[in-house]
Structure formats: C-alpha cells, structure tokens
C-alpha cells in the first residue's frame with residue numbers, strides 16, 4: 704500500500720470574512736475531510752459579517768462566477784464544483800436569474816425575444832425580484848447549513864449589464880442591492896474575461912441568441928468595462944481570469960484562486 708496523504712488546511716481569512724474569533728481548519732485524509740473545526744461567527748463584525756447577520760452562525764462560503772457571453776462560466780462552474788467536492792466540501796450550484804421555479808419563470812420572461820420593448824427599469828426590477836426569491840429560498844438556507852454556494856452570475860451582472868450596458872445609475876442599483884440583499888455579498892467572485900467577439904462566437908456556436916445576446920458589440924464592451932473596473936476596485940474580492948486561453952490554462956488559473964481561498968490566504 705502506498706503512502707496516505709494527510710493535509711491540514713487552516714483559514715485565517717475568516718477574521719474579516721466572517722468576523723470569526725478563531726480560525727477554521729480542516730484535516731483531509733486522501734482528500735476527504737476527516738475533521739473540521741468550524742468558525743465561530745460573530746454578528747455584526749467585519750466586512751462579511753453580513754453573511755452571518757443574514758443567515759446565522761453556521762455559514763458556508765458564497766462564490767460567484769461572472770463574465771460576458773460565451774466566456775465559459777458554465778464550463779468552469781462544473782470544474783470548481785468538482786474541485787471543491789473532491790475536497791469534501793458540500794457545494795450547492797445555482798444560477799441567476801433563476802435557481803427556483805418562480806425565479807426560473809422570471810428568467811424565461813427576461814431572456815425571451817419579444818416584439819414588445821422591455822424597458823430598462825422593468826428588466827432591472829424583474830432581475831431583483833428573481834434575486835429576492837432565490838436568496839430566501841436557496842442561497843441563505845444553504846449558507847446557514849454550512850454549505851458553499853456556487854452561483855452562475857449575481858449582482859455584479861446587474862452592475863455590468865443594467866449599469867454598464869443599459870446605463871442605469873450605479874447608486875440606484877446599490878439601493879436595490881441593499882433592499883434585497885441587506886449586507887449579504889459574495890465572499891469571492893471569479894470574473895472570466897474575454898475579447899467580446901471571441902466570446903460571442905463561442906456562444907453562438909452553441910445556441911440561438913437570446914434577448915441579451917442580440918445586443919451590440921458596444922453594449923458588451925461597456926459590460927466588460929464594468930467587470931474590469933470592479934476587479935480593479937477590490938482585488939481581495941474579485942479575480943479576473945483570462946478566459947481567452949485554452950481551457951486547461953483557464954482552469955489552472957482558477958485552481959490557484961481556489962487553493963488560496965482554501966488556504967485562507969486570499
């Protein structure tokens with residue numbers, strides 16, 4: 704029989720993410736968790752105290768994946784899920800708009816091509832309506848159970864598409880963000896970045912364009928610009944990954960981020 708791998712992974716990041724009094728740590732044997740000491744969340748302390756405030760003491764992590772069309776979110780979401788699951792972490796994979804039956808109906812309304820014009824305010828409110836349902840029904844309960852939530856798009860999409868793309872005032876989006884989410888924000892966001900035309904050509908090979916995919920190149924350039932700004936504004940929260948590389952290279956970059964996150968150094 705070969706050597707057995709035993710790893711101790713500690714997280715000190717919790718000090719600001721969860722307002723924890725002590726670090727969390729896990730013992731992995733052959734990549735399965737043998738023992739875990741949980742964080743003790745303290746209400747109202749630190750940046751991510753928002754999560755504990757909203758969902759209670761036993762909390763998981765909230766990871767979101769963002770980017771413009773055809774950037775490879777779905778493909779890489781599967782990679783992240785498998786990577787975390789193989790390390791003994793319970794992962795809930797979900798998406799926005801959507802993630803519950805009602806929110807999926809709203810998604811259908813939003814994405815369908817139609818003759819009637821959809822006004823930007825209508826679009827914005829539908830997106831936050833779907834988000835409210837999704838948060839209460841899926842995201843908060845999962846985090847409260849200590850599961851990790853991996854979400855394909857979240858409010859950064861709203862800043863990018865409705866803010867950058869449609870030209871909505873960022874302060875107004877922030878008001879809705881606060882109304883719907885309170886202080887709940889993702890712990891970590893991967894932004895996959897790609898040349899717009901390359902992403903669109905990938906997306907179009909796969910399916911017919913939906914209402915968003917029919918937008919102009921200039922629209923998507925503005926969306927991409929907002930993502931790049933967000934990434935530069937808070938590097939502790941966002942990582943911009945070059946998604947124009949071959950898939951293996953993209954996933955190597957993502958793995959680096961995950962290792963750092965698990966090590967608690969991110």
Ligand code: Z5A
Nearest residue numbers: 773774775776777778799800856860861864905915949950
């Ligand atoms: N929206 C909004 O406006 N405001 C909001 O707040 C929210 C959303 C939450 C639906 O999103 C729409 O909702 C979205 C914005 C709006 N606009 N649109 N359209 P969506 O995420 O469901 O739709 P999407 O952005 O178009 O995602 P997608 O089409 O599912 O693409 P993807 O997940 O990013 O890509 P993929 O399916 O993983 O990959 C596309 C193809 O490329 C596929 O064949 C892969 O095999 C291939 N691929 C992936 N990576 C590579 C690499 N590295 N090399 C080569 N080929 C690759």
